[in-house]
Structure formats: structure tokens, C-alpha cells
Amino acid sequence: xxxxxxxxVIGGGxxxxxxxxxxxxxxxxxxxxxxxxxxxxxxxxxxxRNFRCMHSGPLGPLIESYSEEEYFADLMKVTDGKTHEGLxxxxxxxxxxxxxxxxxxxxxxxxxxxxxxxxxxxxxxFLGGGKGLVNAYYRTAEKLxxxxxxxxxxxxxxxxxxxVVYLDYVxxxxxxxxxPKAVVVASGGFQADTDWLARAWGPAAKNFLIRGTPYxxxxxxxxxxxxxxxxxxxxxxxxxxxxxxRAPKFDGGIVxxxxxxxxxxxxxxxxxxxxxxxxxxxxxxxxxxxxxVAAQPDQVGYVIIDAKSLELFMPSVFPPIKAxxxxxxxxKMGLPAxxxxxxxxxxxASCGDTTDFHPTELDGVxxxxxxxxxxxxxxxxxxxxxxxxxxxxxxxxxxxxLKVDETAQCSIDNRPVRNLWAAGETxxxxxxxxxxxxxxxxxxxxxxxxxxxxxxxxxAN
Numbered sequence: 001x002x003x004x005x006x007x008x009v010i011g012g013g014x015x016x017x018x019x020x021x022x023x024x025x026x027x028x029x030x031x032x033x034x035x036x037x038x039x040x041x042x043x044x045x046x047x048x049r050n051f052r053c054m055h056s057g058p059l060g061p062l063i064e065s066y067s068e069e070e071y072f073a074d075l076m077k078v079t080d081g082k083t084h085e086g087l088x089x090x091x092x093x094x095x096x097x098x099x100x101x102x103x104x105x106x107x108x109x110x111x112x113x114x115x116x117x118x119x120x121x122x123x124x125x126f127l128g129g130g131k132g133l134v135n136a137y138y139r140t141a142e143k144l145x146x147x148x149x150x151x152x153x154x155x156x157x158x159x160x161x162x163x164v165v166y167l168d169y170v171x172x173x174x175x176x177x178x179x180p181k182a183v184v185v186a187s188g189g190f191q192a193d194t195d196w197l198a199r200a201w202g203p204a205a206k207n208f209l210i211r212g213t214p215y216x217x218x219x220x221x222x223x224x225x226x227x228x229x230x231x232x233x234x235x236x237x238x239x240x241x242x243x244x245x246r247a248p249k250f251d252g253g254i255v256x257x258x259x260x261x262x263x264x265x266x267x268x269x270x271x272x273x274x275x276x277x278x279x280x281x282x283x284x285x286x287x288x289x290x291x292x293v294a295a296q297p298d299q300v301g302y303v304i305i306d307a308k309s310l311e312l313f314m315p316s317v318f319p320p321i322k323a324x325x326x327x328x329x330x331x332k333m334g335l336p337a338x339x340x341x342x343x344x345x346x347x348x349a350s351c352g353d354t355t356d357f358h359p360t361e362l363d364g365v366x367x368x369x370x371x372x373x374x375x376x377x378x379x380x381x382x383x384x385x386x387x388x389x390x391x392x393x394x395x396x397x398x399x400x401x402l403k404v405d406e407t408a409q410c411s412i413d414n415r416p417v418r419n420l421w422a423a424g425e426t427x428x429x430x431x432x433x434x435x436x437x438x439x440x441x442x443x444x445x446x447x448x449x450x451x452x453x454x455x456x457x458x459x460a461n
Contacts, residue, residue: 005031005147006460007453008167008178010154010220011186012036013043014130014442015424017137018449019184019456021105024144026457031180032141033152033169035187035215040251041150042134043188044212044397044425044441047253049130050112050123051446052439053095059124060099061109066122068092074122075437078284082433090406091431091440094447099124102446106136119283123439129254154220157183159227163418181460182419184452185410186445189398189425190218191238192250197395200235207299209243211257211394214250221426224402229420230411232403233429239397239436240290242266245300245390246318255317258389261289262377263309263359265347266391268296271330271339273347278376281362287436294393301391302333304344307383312359320387329386346370348380397441399429408452419459421452 009020012034020030034041054071055062071092075083103109108127112120119125126133138148154169166179190196192214197205225231247256261277266289268274275292279285293301310320323329330340350370357365357379366375402410402422410420424445431444 005029005178005180007031007182007184007456008033008180009184009186010167011043011188011424011426012041012148013045013186013188013424013445014048014133014137015445015449016043016184016186017134017141018446019186019421019423019453020146021137021141021144022450022453023184023457023460024141024146026454026461028457028460030146031178032146032148033154034148034150035153036150036213038150040213040215041138042131043216045445046130046134047212048126048133048442049254050119050125050439051095051098051442052123052437053099053443054092055096055099059096060103061111061124062121064121071122074284075440078287078435078437079433080435082435084431087406087431091444091447095443098443098446098450101450106140107133108136119438122283154187156223157220159224159229159412159417159420162412162415164420182421182456184456185220185224185402185420185422185426186424186449186452187220187426188213188216189238189401190221191216191395191398193217201294204294204299208240208294208393208395209247209252210250211241211243211247211252211254211396216397216425218398221401224410228412229417230403230414231400232427233399233401233433235398235400237399237429237432237434238395239287239399239441240294240393240395241287242289242293242301242391243394244316244318245392247392247394252394256394257286258303258316258391259286259313260303260305260309260316260389261286263312264303264305265343265374265381267302267304267335267340267343269298269300269302269335271335271343273343273372276372276374278366278374278378283438286438289391290393290395293391299393302335303389303391304329304340304381305387306381307385307387308379310387316389320389322385322387324384324386326386329388333388333390344381347374348382351378351380354379397425397428399432399434401425401429402427404430404448407455408448409455419456421456423448423452
């Protein structure tokens with residue numbers, strides 16, 4: 001096959017759709033190759049809820065303001081400074097113009113829900129969630145003349161003399177080849193390939209759950225890296241959160257995340273605490289807990305709360321384990337009863353005055369003489385019934401990816417590949433060295449998807 005497409009976009013999520021729509025609006029004939037079936041289109045984007053947006057004043061559903069400097073400071077805090085400042089600031093600055101652009105392309109927003117990580121000022125929530133966003137974009141893309149092929153698994157891009165000369169993909173039993181003028185890669189990370197995860201992390205990775213799509217296996221990423229396309233990021237770094245241990249191996253999505261950690265104690269299988277549950281507000285700390293749990297025996301953890309904390313967070317998709325006593329809860333969760341009783345008693349004894357307890361902001365209600373401490377929201381666990389959740393590491397996306405410049409262009413041997421751009425999770429490691437900030441993945445995908453589409457269309461035209 002050699003259809004006359006100007007641009008082929010590999011991937012079917014937010015970044016891919018932003019690239020495709022932008023290129024089509026600039027006059028290019030665009031084809032999206034989505035590896036998933038139509039019912040599962042959209043990659044990890046269909047599991048999202050919001051994107052983080054800079055704004056100088058109230059904007060859409062966002063209240064007050066959120067400056068570039070505050071946004072960047074939040075990012076620096078969660079990444080411990082491991083970020084590319086130029087690209088990060090560019091993504092942050094462009095995010096403000098993205099919200100009205102998203103609305104003009106069919107996305108609708110809603111006020112943030114109560115209990116959603118206190119994000120009413122910083123993050124804009126999609127009406128209908130990520131699936132609503134994805135479906136809106138596909139409708140708009142169709143109106144713009146973008147073609148889409150599903151179950152289309154790209155296996156190879158032939159890079160020769162600094163240019164992609166053709167690409168191969170499999171659809172059903174057929175191998176097909178296209179030779180577009182330009183290519184945008186927006187096909188995510190490699191997290192769904194658990195063998196690759198295990199090569200990076202070791203055997204512990206076999207116990208990880210994959211929160212998102214099972215179709216992000218890194219096939220295109222590996223193919224390009226094998227040909228010398230410049231890479232960025234550490235293969236062990238990823239967006240990983242602690243999720244309900246009862247979640248499925250793949251595709252559990254955002255509903256499997258647990259937001260109760262700040263109001264709990266978290267123990268390992270030996271009933272021992274291992275980290276400060278109240279270190280910071282949850283949007284700035286939820287993404288570290290996947291790695292924390294991964295470092296524990298058997299890569300499991302357990303959340304323990306009491307009745308007075310049950311209504312302080314978004315309800316979980318699976319009901320918590322419930323018991324009238326700590327010992328009964330331990331038995332139901334497979335924990336040593338004496339050990340959990342001792343841990344809870346020691347924690348309770350370290351708690352002080354709780355009159356300033358405030359669940360939505362740093363309140364300084366802390367423990368005293370406890371290691372590790374709990375520096376906020378430290379209330380004794382005393383009110384029956386008691387509740388527990390099991391925790392497992394849930395990987396969202398990996399940070400090893402394609403290195404890009406400010407135009408989203410890929411390189412080989414320190415020279416740009418003339419007709420190859422990347423956007424979304426497949427290049428997020430160009431900005432994220434470690435850690436994660438709620439909603440920032442959608443910001444990266446939207447900003448760099450639009451840039452990649454514009455640059456690819458300019459080249460093709």
C-alpha cells in the first residue's frame with residue numbers, strides 16, 4: 001500500500017489526536033494508526049480526569065490564578081529538580097492557551113468534584129472524564145478529514161539518511177506499508193511489556209499492575225531506539241502510584257487509585273510503617289507511593305484507617321475490608337495481629353493535639369517521637385469500625401523515551417530526523433526525570449501534540 005497521506009500519526013490517545021487535528025487544520029492529509037480496537041481506543045488518555053493548567057485569572061472551570069512560577073515550583077518539588085527546565089516551562093506557558101483550544105475542539109469541562117485531590121485551582125476536569133475527551137477529539141478529527149485505522153500495530157519505521165522513508169504495520173493477517181511525508185510518534189511508553197519492565201526493575205516488576213492500556217508495549221519506541229534515535233530517561237523511572245491490590249493486571253484505570261493515604265497509616269506485610277503518610281498534599285505525593293510500595297517485601301502495602309476518616313476521600317471502586325477490632329482487621333488482611341496492634345498503639349501514642357485537623361490543606365497535626373513521622377493529618381486510629389485496603393504498585397507510564405527539542409522533533413547522531421516528531425508519553429521523559437505532578441501528563445501531551453502536528457504539517461506542505 002502507498003496511500004497518499006502527508007502525515008501518519010502513530011497512537012490514538014490525547015497527544016496523537018492533538019497532533020492529527022492540528023496538522024489537518026494546517027491542510028495536511030492525516031492518518032491515525034491506533035493499535036487498539038475501536039472500543040479501547042485512546043490509550044491511557046481514556047483513563048484521565050483532568051489536565052494541569054497555568055492561568056493568570058479565572059479560566060473556564062478554574063478559580064483564582066496559577067502562575068508559571070508556582071506551577072514550575074510544584075514540578076521541581078515532585079521531580080526533585082530532575083526536569084528539563086526549558087521544555088517544562090514551555091509546556092507550562094502553553095497550557096493556558098490549551099484550555100480554550102480544547103473547548104473549541106469539542107472538550108467540555110466541569111468543576112472539580114469534592115475530594116478530588118484539592119485541585120479546583122490548578123487542574124481542569126473533563127466532563128465525562130478522559131473517555132469524553134477522547135470521543136470528542138475523534139468526532140472533531142473526523143470532521144477535519146482525519147482517517148483512522150484500528151487494530152493497526154506499527155512494527156517498524158525505516159530510518160535512512162536522517163529521514164523516515166517508510167513504515168510497516170500489521171492489521172489482522174495483513175502486513176502493510178506506507179510512505180508518508182512525515183510521522184508523529186505518540187504511542188506511549190513500554191509499561192504493558194512486563195518482560196521489559198522486569199529487565200529494568202528486576203523480578204519485582206512481575207508483581208506490578210498496569211493501570212492503563214495493555215497496548216502500550218513500546219514496540220515503536222524499541223524499534224527507533226535500536227536504529228539510534230536519541231533517547232532520554234531512565235528505564236526504571238515511571239509514573240507509578242499505589243493502587244488497590246484487587247485491581248486487574250491491565251486497564252484498571254484511575255478508579256483503582258486510592259486517595260486515603262494521607263488520613264491513614266500504611267504498613268508492609270510485617271505490619272511496619274515505612275514512610276511519612278502526611279508529607280504533603282496528595283496531588284504532590286500520590287505518585288511516589290507506587291515506588292515506595294515496590295520497595296517493600298512482595299511489593300505490597302496495607303492502608304489502615306478508622307471510621308472517622310472514611311468520608312474524607314473519593315470512594316474506591318472496591319469496598320474496603322471492614323472489622324470491629326484492629327486484630328480482626330489484621331486477620332482479614334493476612335497481617336500479624338500482634339504486630340499491627342503494636343504499630344497502631346505506638347502511632348496513637350505519638351499523636352498530639354488534633355483540634356487544628358484540616359483534611360484539604362497542610363495542617364501541621366503531626367506525631368511526636370515517631371519514626372518515620374507523620375507530619376500532617378496525624379489523628380489516632382481509635383474509632384471502630386476499622387477499615388483496610390491492600391496496595392500494589394500500579395504503573396501508568398514509563399519515562400524512557402524519545403528525546404525531543406522544543407519543536408518536538410527527534411534526532412539521530414545529534415542531527416534532527418527531518419520528518420520525525422514525537423508527543424505525549426513516548427517523549428515525556430524529555431521533561432520528567434522522576435516523580436509526577438497530577439494532570440501534567442495531559443499537559444505534555446496536549447502542548448507537544450499540537451507542536452508536533454504543526455511542525456509535521458509545515459514540513460509536509
